[in-house]
Each structure stands twice: as structure tokens, then as C-alpha cells.
Amino acid sequence: xxxxxxxxxxxxxxxxxxxxxxxxxxxxxxxxxxxxxxxxxxxxxxxxxxxxxxxxxxxxxxxxxxxxxxxxxxxxxxxxx
Amino acid sequence: xxxxxxxxxxxxxxxxxxxxxxxxxxxxxxxxxxxxxxxxxxxxxxxxxxxxxxxxxxxxxxxxxxxxxxxxxxxxxxxxx
Numbered sequence: 001x002x003x004x005x006x007x008x009x010x011x012x013x014x015x016x017x018x019x020x021x022x023x024x025x026x027x028x029x030x031x032x033x034x035x036x037x038x039x040x041x042x043x044x045x046x047x048x049x050x051x052x053x054x055x056x057x058x059x060x061x062x063x064x065x066x067x068x069x070x071x072x073x074x075x076x077x078x079x080x081x
Numbered sequence: 082x083x084x085x086x087x088x089x090x091x092x093x094x095x096x097x098x099x100x101x102x103x104x105x106x107x108x109x110x111x112x113x114x115x116x117x118x119x120x121x122x123x124x125x126x127x128x129x130x131x132x133x134x135x136x137x138x139x140x141x142x143x144x145x146x147x148x149x150x151x152x153x154x155x156x157x158x159x160x161x162x
Contacts (some may be wrong), residue, residue, distance in 0.1 A: 066102070
């Protein structure tokens, strides 16, 4: 069972890395986009075969360590494969 | 239209950050997982309303700038919303 975790900065939090990516893309001649947001992506291979318990554990990992809940949002998707 | 880009290190590429995350999780008492892989996640809000052309542009952004194709894989998902 695989957990996919997306961690992004909360809206309103200053995000210079995203601004740098947007500005570099424009500098390279790419237009046609309004906004860029960057974040972290973490894949965890879980031994647990129970979906609900896996989700609970990964959310606890996020709240305690993987994300900073003050400035970051996280999303946990559990994949059966 | 929103593009979601996942950039991960290719299998076999030395990935100390993932090892550090796994080791810290174990240190915090989290068990029950086999492997952790970390990567980057980028969301791009596109003005383009044509799915195929949006995908082509974002893939070009990845190949030219967002990812390092020598050591990284990237996946582009286009969302209609």
C-alpha cells in the first residue's frame, strides 16, 4: 500500500521559490500561465494493509514531522497498489 | 486549467534526503513502512484551455527547466478544473 503526501505552503504565506520558478519560466520564453506553486511530494510504502489505519498513521506523520502545520497544508492519498 | 507536476529522483540515484526522512520517522517511533521517496511537486495554473497543448507546454517546461532529466523522472497531470 502506498501513501502519497503533498505538502504545500498555505495561501498567503510568502513563497519566494514559486516566484523564482515563475520568473525563470517567463525568462525562458514560457508564457500562458497565471500562477505557479511549489511544494514537497513524499511517497511512503506502507506494510499496513488496512486503508483507514494507514491513512491515520500517515496523517500523524504529517502533523508531527513531515509538514509544518502552521504554514503548510498537507494532503494524504492512499493507493491500494 | 491546472497542471500538476511530480518530480522524483530516478531509481538508483543516491537519495540521502529520503533516507533522512525514513530514519527520522523511525526515530519518532513510526514503524510499518518499507520505503520513503521524496520529490518536488509543482502546480501551474495555465491560461491555455486546450488539454493537449497544455500538456505539451508543461512537458517542455519540465524537460528544459523544472526537472533534471539525467537524474529525475517527471510526471505531468492536467486537470480540467
